[in-house]
Amino acid sequence: MSHSKHTKRGYSIYIEKWNPSAKKYINTCVLCGCKGYSPALEQEGFCKSREQAVIFRELSRTLPRLELDERGCCADCARILEKV
Numbered sequence: 001m002s003h004s005k006h007t008k009r010g011y012s013i014y015i016e017k018w019n020p021s022a023k024k025y026i027n028t029c030v031l032c033g034c035k036g037y038s039p040a041l042e043q044e045g046f047c048k049s050r051e052q053a054v055i056f057r058e059l060s061r062t063l064p065r066l067e068l069d070e071r072g073c074c075a076d077c078a079r080i081l082e083k084v
């Protein structure tokens with residue numbers, strides 16, 4: 001649902017206005033829609049450029065770390081799926 005009127009902004013204005021490319025490092029769970037920063041940000045060498053270091057700092061400050069599995073689900077949803 002990309003046309004929802006009710007957009008909750010969980011991350012900073014920096015990501016919204018200044019550096020939209022940072023959005024590709026934001027993971028969204030396909031089931032519950034929770035957002036978090038991609039674990040790719042924590043990989044060694046990512047923060048070697050200043051821009052990437054800022055992206056990491058901004059995202060990690062405003063979002064939890066969110067790892068998605070191959071289905072695009074967060075760990076919580078994956079656990080629920082396994083039970084059913």
Ligand SMILES: [Zn+2]
Pocket residue numbers: 029030031032033034073074075076077078
């Ligand atoms: Zn989820």
